[in-house]
Amino acid sequence: MIGIVITGHGNFGSGITSSVKLIAGMPEKYEVVDFVQEDSVEDLESKLNKAIDNLKDCDGIIMFTDLVGGSPFKTSVEISMKRDEKIIVLGGTNLGMVIETSMARGFMEDAEALADMAVNTGKDQVIKYTYTERSEETLEGDGI
Template sequence: MIGILVTGHGNFATGISSSVKLIAGMPEKYEMVDFLESYSVDDLTRELNAAMDRLSDCDGILVFSDLAGGSPFKTAVEVGVGRKERVEVLGGTNLGMIIEISMARGFVSDMDALVEMAVNTGKDQVVHFVLTKHEDTADEEGI
């Protein structure tokens, strides 16, 4: 099974993971690393390494981060490069992505397929609701 690691600024990882747990139950092989205000990048590096170590028995690690290019994203990339297991890092994570991949990895073991699925789900989850006024075109006098 491919492991999941969620990271982000502030309490992003634990916050979004509480929603995952509420909606789908807590997934197995799932780690969270928050980048707290009191943390340095060295602290974040240490925590990401520890989380990846706990997932080292997985068939790879898929990292979900909040912002592409932010410290959690960049640090996860740097930490992942030197590891023996394959590590893929995604930025711009939303709840739908994590839930979809948490459930799909039980029957999809191909990392590339999961990455593509996560990106597509993430894009599909962003929608804009537009309320339009319905105008009644019926003749007031009847048919």
């Protein structure tokens, strides 16, 4: 199975994870690393390395980060270049990406394909709602 690490500023990782648990249950081979105000970049690096060590028996690791270019993203990229494990770093994470990726790991074994799917899902999850005149058609259907 491909491992997952969720990291970001503040409690981004634990916040996304709270929603994942509510919607889909707690995934296995899944680590959370928050980068809180008290942490230095060195603390973040240490916590990320520990999370990766906890996933050492995985067939690759996808690291989901919040902001492209932020400290969690940059530190994850630097770690991915130093470690022997196959590590893919994604930035701009949203909840849909994490849920779909977590669930798809049960039948997808290619980390690159899974990461590509996550990026496409993330893009598809971002929309701009525009109000139009209400009709019965738009009100039908089940929600999430």
